[in-house]
Amino acid sequence: MTAATLRNPMRVVSVRNLAAHKVRLILTVVSVLLGTAFVAGSFVFTDTLNRSFTKIFNSADRGIDSRVEARKSYDPGVPLSLVDQVRALPGVRAVQPVATASIVLIGKDGKRVSTGGAPSEGKIWTSAVDSVTTPPTFVTGTAPVAAGQVVINNGAAKKARLATGDHAKVVLPNAGVVDVTISGVYRTETETGGYVGVLFSRPQALQLLTDGSHLSALDVAAGNGVSEQTLTARIAQILPADLKAQTGDQVRKDDQQGIQTALSFVNYILLAFGFIALVVGTFIIYNTFSMIVAQRLRELALLRAVGADRKQIRRSVVLEAGIIGAIGSVAGLAGGVGLAFGLHALLDALNLGLPSGGLVISPRTVLVALLAGTGVTLLSAYAPARRAAKIPPVAAMREEFASASAGSLRRRTLIGSVVGGLGVLATVAGAASNKGGTAAGLIGLGLLAVGAGAMLLSPLLAGWVITPLGKLLGRPFGAVGELARTNAVRNPRRTAATSFALTLGLLLVSGVAVIGASMKSSINSLFDNNVSASYSLSSQADLGVPIRAAAAAGRVAGVGSMTELHDLAVQLDGGGGQSGTAVDGPLAPVLKVDVKRGAAAPGPGTMIVSDSTAKKSGWGVGSTHMLSTHNGRTITETVSGVYKDNQLLGPWMVTGEVYRALVPTNQWSDIVALIKAAPGTDEAALRAGLERVTDPYYVINVQNRSEFKGQLASQVNGLLGLVYGMLGLAIVIAVLGIINTLALSVVERRREIGMLRAVGMQRKQVRRTIYVESLLIATFGALLGLVLGVTYGSLFAATLLRSQGLDRLSIPWTQAVAFLVAAAVVGVLAALWPGVRAARTRPLEAIATS
Amino acid sequence: MTQVRTVSPAVASIVAARATEVVKLYGSGDTAVRALDHVSVELVRGEFTAIMGPSGSGKSTLMHCLAGLDAVTAGIVEIGDVELSGLSDKKMTALRRDRIGFVFQSFNLVPTLTALENITLPIAIAGRTPDQPWLDMVITTLGLSDRLHHRPSELSGGQQQRVAVGRALAGQPEIIFGDEPTGNLDSRSSGEVMGILRRSVDDLGQTVVIVTHDPKAASYADRVLFLADGRIVDELRAPTADAVLDRMKKLEG
Structure with missing residues (x-):
């Protein structure tokens, strides 16, 4: 030993203690690490996705100075006639018509090209003159000029093994299967993992993707010297009431907000993991420090005996916790980046259509991870540190000691009983309440209190x-x-x-x-x-069951009856939008409708509604209601029956005629078609028949009960x-x-x-x-x-x-x-x-x- | 490497433990410390032996080596007819469990078990049932009948050590080793514990070896061995406390 004195003896003791017990140090660090890693990982992952998607949307939205679209999503969109009117406005350089529909591309192997989670859509090919931005460049081939010609994106071409000049098939909701020739393969920087983009020539796109008279939007580019605001204001003046014009900035901002909302779900889940890990980690850290204090009792008492005051003892324990917390948080941050990387790679490997791009580590991520990790460690170690400070110096001389006093356990038990008791009360009150929301809230509160009580007890x-x-x-x-x-x-x-x-x-x-x-x-x-249906037809893609496929299935031998259900989103009585069910074919053979009053099925001019919808809106048998979508297109239906609520039936039902009257032809499809076998039919033969006629549509699942x-x-x-x-x-x-x-x-x-x-x-x-x-x-x-x-x-x-x-x-x-x-x-x-x-x-x- | 050398039955019946030319070195090379230097000793059945000597004389080391707690550097140690060197850990553990009893300086009871459970612990570990008449006799000898269901923390130091002696006796071992069994006790409790050990020799026919630095405790023995610098330098039969003290003074002085 040199003659030099220790400058900070308590710190030296703390640090040497940590160094002397490496296993203990590692285990505690790991428990801090796990929680922090999930917190950091969740931020890194969502930040990364956010940036990638933002990049994609910004690039997709590039060049847009103004966008015209319908105010309400259930409105049909922008009339075709408006294209020329907008183009005629002063300061307009280009008007790009937008029409998009879900499609399925069939690859060379005759199988549909799966996209994972990425979109698979059909769009309009726009020439350079009409494009708000530069049109995509071609890898091979040329633009589609005639019906039956399409260009596809490079990623999809590779996946489907299609090249320029090849013949392929595209499945659409109403049109069914369309034969096409690949006239070119284009490159796009907005391509996510499994994205499929099929661009049709304008006339065919209008026929296949729209109702023939409406586009989903118009993107407009301004000429030199015309600002976004000026352009948008000019366009707004000629628009009918159900359409709106937005500046390009607004469009980009909305898109970005959409991304964030979509990603927040992922973020919450990952943060929940982090939270659970940190909460569980808290117990381990607490336990470790309690034991460390107990084991070092004599040493700490000795420090007290030679003159360290309580504050110094407490600080030395807290310092140890701080060091462990800091090491754990930094390691957790690194682990989080690794986690985000791994998750990204995993989802990529599963072909879930994630955009690629470097990981984003924002200062916020670093800060939150470090604060969470270190904070939780310090918090968990505080009680043991206090206990350490209370050790009397005389304990250094004693042989044996009691690590926990019975008195404090008694207090803990008492508090636990009270908290747990309150929790039980809240739970009982919740269970007794018959209002769903209140009941769940009370039970949730009860769970929290009972959980805390259980921990204390x-x-x-x-x-x-x-x-x-x-x-x-x-x-x-x-x-x-x-x-x-x-x-x-x-x-x-x-x-x-x-x-x-x-x-x-x-x-x-x-x-x-x-x-x-x-x-x-x-x-x-x-x-x-x-x-009571024998078989169901549903779609593997989000374009539904093409109605031609369903019609073909209905003609298969052995089909007793077929019932087609359509999803119908409308404006009800001029108020908010609501989704209901439209039905073709008899309900009774396949679905049970528990009638409370009136009719069991909708008929011409009549609808049936669920009990809760009737109660909520004050409807009853005989009341009449307006269902509208297109501007002006409205159908009035009279309620003919009320049925008991049923998840399978939805809030209300109308006939297929209403569906066809309100929904654009190109969108017609079934969400599901239910088939009842005729009596005495061989099930296997019927199934084989159904599969045979639906196979050419590529996307249909035939399923038994x-x-x-x-x-x-x-x-x-x-x-x-x-x-x-x-x-x-x-x-x-x-x-x-x-x-x-x-x-x-x-x-x-x-x-x-x-x-x-x-x-x-x-x-x-x-x-x-x-x-x-x-x-x-x-x-x-x-x-x-x-x-x-x-x-x-x-x-x-x-x-x-x-x-x-x-x-x-x-x-x-x-x-x-x-x-x-x-x-x-x-x-x-x-x-x-x-x-x-x-x-x-x-x-x-x-x-x-x- | 589990050679077991058998000694002739006649000798085995008299000798409970034997050390022959035992050497124990701690460390190696220049820094090596010779704790035992060619020690040979025979501990006879039914005899109470005390090992004494100044600090660092090797008395504890000798006992640890005799009891199979520590391995010797050279020489032979036998318990009954079994030679210890070369025994596997498993066999050595079983030997300690079945043929040796221990009493430690600091009681070393299991705090979560009652006095009775502590006494029968080695028997329970071996998976055997205690010999009830023997156990009753041991408990009577200990004078703890009314404390059997108490935890160690509810017992005084003397009572705890009596429990420890009971634990050593319960399995009817061939030999009991005590490592400063009275080191942590006041003189009254010391007397009680030594009295019990004495009676276990006289009444129950046990063989007891203790290490102690207390002449009064040593005076309960039949034979006192004196160690200095790792060698047995003296021996005293039928000792009195004064005689022991005299020899000790000579050794230290």
Whole structure:
């Protein structure tokens, strides 16, 4: 030792402490890292997508000085006649007609070109004269000049293996399948992953993509010296009331806002992962610091004895936390970038049509990640730091000490009982309420309070649950099981904090599993009770079932009856837009309509409405209503019947004639066509017949009852998959927590384990003791989470789904047991390394003093 | 490497543990410390032996080596008819469990188990059921009948150490080792614990070896071995506290 004095002794002690316990440091850092990584990753990922999409839209919107479009989305659009009127205005350089429709491109292999999530659309080819910006450049070939000629984008050409001069097919809603020749392949910088863009010559585009008289928009470019505002104001003057003109800036701004809204969902999900990871991480960090303080008790007391004051002790612990938090956050930030990169690569590999581009790491991402990681660590370490500061100097001289005072546990239990009790009250009030929204709100509040209460009470519960559980599970292990059981309840506070990570994970997953199972079984029962169709035709693409395909299917031998359903979006009674169902063919053979009053099906000039729609709008049998879309095109229908609410039927139903009167011809399609087999028909032959006539349309799924039902229920699976992902994360963190806690308790019990080895405990037995202890802690946490999750999942399912007309409560018990077993296995796996470490304890360590 | 050398039955029946030319080095090369320097000793069945010596004399090391807690550098250690060197950890552990009892200076009880559970712990670890009459006798000897269901934290130091002695006795070991068993006790509790060990030799026929630096504790033994600089330098039979103190003064002085 040199004669120099330490300039900052407390800091040196803190830093050397961290350096001396690397394993502890790493485990704690990792728990901070995981949470931070998800927070950072979510920002990086969405920022990146945001920038890429913005780039695409900016490029797509480039050159637009003004855009003319319909005010309401259900209006037909911009009349063709307006093109020449706008072009005639002073200061107009170019007018580019816009018409877009969903299409499906059929590749050389005769299969549809899948785009992942990217759009697949048909558009108008615009020559340089009419383009607001430079038209796309050609890789090969030339522009389409005649009907039957198209140009396609390079990406789609490669995927479909189509080249200039090739023949191909394009599927459209009403027109069905159109044969085309590729006249050229163009390059576009606005191309996302799987984007398909088929450009038709103007006359054919108008015929195929529009109703023949309306465009979806007009993009206008100004001549030299004319500002966007001036141009837009001039155009606005000649527009009818149902159209509007916007400046190019406004268009770009709206598009950007649209991107952000669309991405915010992704952002929320990823942030939810980050939040869960941080919350779960909090317990681990808290636990680690509590144990560090307990283990360093004598050292800290010694520092006190030699003159460090409480503040210095507290600061030294907080400093350690700060260092761990900072390291964890920086690592988490790096991890987040990696996560975003991986996610992007994964989605790209799955061909989900993501735009490419470098990752965006904004200062906000860095700041939020660092603050969240460090903040959570400091917050979690604060209570242990305070406890450390309270250590009396005399503890340095004492041989034994009690790590937690019973008094503080009593206070904790008291607060927990009160909070939990309030939560139960809120829950009961929620369950008793019959207003969907209020009920769910109260139950949610109850869940929060009960969760917090459970966390506070879990040291107490740990004792109650683990003792009988340990006697049961530990019995086959004899004395080892007994030791493990008593170790698991030795420090209830620690056991509680360790197991709560699993509790949270299982609470989440079992709750959603109950809701998911209830939704599925509700959908199934809804289907079984209300759908009697033998087969259904639906579309793989978002252009629906082409009506010609449905018509062909209707003529197949063995079809008893066919019922076509169309989606109809209209303005009702001059008010807001609403989507209902238009039906062709008889309802009764395929769908059950539970009539409350009047007719069971819409007829000429009549509509039927659901009970809740009738109540909400004050409609009744005999009331008349206006359905309008086109300016001027209005149809008046009289309500002839009211039916019990049914998810499959929608809020109201009209006949197919109304649909055809209101919807432009080019958009006619079925959302689904339901087929009832004629009595005595061979099902297999009918199916084969249906498939034969629909195959030429490429996009149609022929499904039998169970397949159709499965498709409906599969929507629920996406939700479940997401939540299982969250469980996975919570479990990873929980495992880290268990490893951390056990590794630290092994260190703490070194002498005791040494003694057990000295009096004859085999290494195998030492390991087993640790495994069983971990098994008990994990099972306790999982049980608590399961009980809460199943309870609240059921309550949410009961209140939320009832309001949605889904009323089957279904608890997946097999799954619940599987979750429990999984948690137990996880517990044992987490104990592997600490167990091996414990078994390495030498018997002489029992004798070593200090 | 699990050679077991068997000694002739006649000798085995008398000798509970034996060290032959035992050397124990700590560290290596120039910094090596010779803790035991060719020590040979026989511990006879049914005898109470105390090992004494100044700090650093090697008395604890000798006991650790005899008890199979530490490996020797050279020489042979036998417990009964089993030679310890070359035993696997598993066999060594089983040997400690089944044939040796321990009493530590700092009690070393499992805090979560009751006194009775601590006493029967090695038996339970071995997966056996205790020999009830023997256990009753041990408990009577300990004088702890009314404290059996208390946790260690509810017992005094003397009571805890009596539990530890009970744990050592419960498995009817061939030999009990005590590492400063009275080191953390006041004189009254010391007397009680040593009394129990003495009675276990006289009444139950146990073999006991303790390391101590307390002449009064050593006076309970039949035989006192004195160590200095890693060698046995003296031996005293039927010691009194004063006689032990005299020898110790000579050694240290």
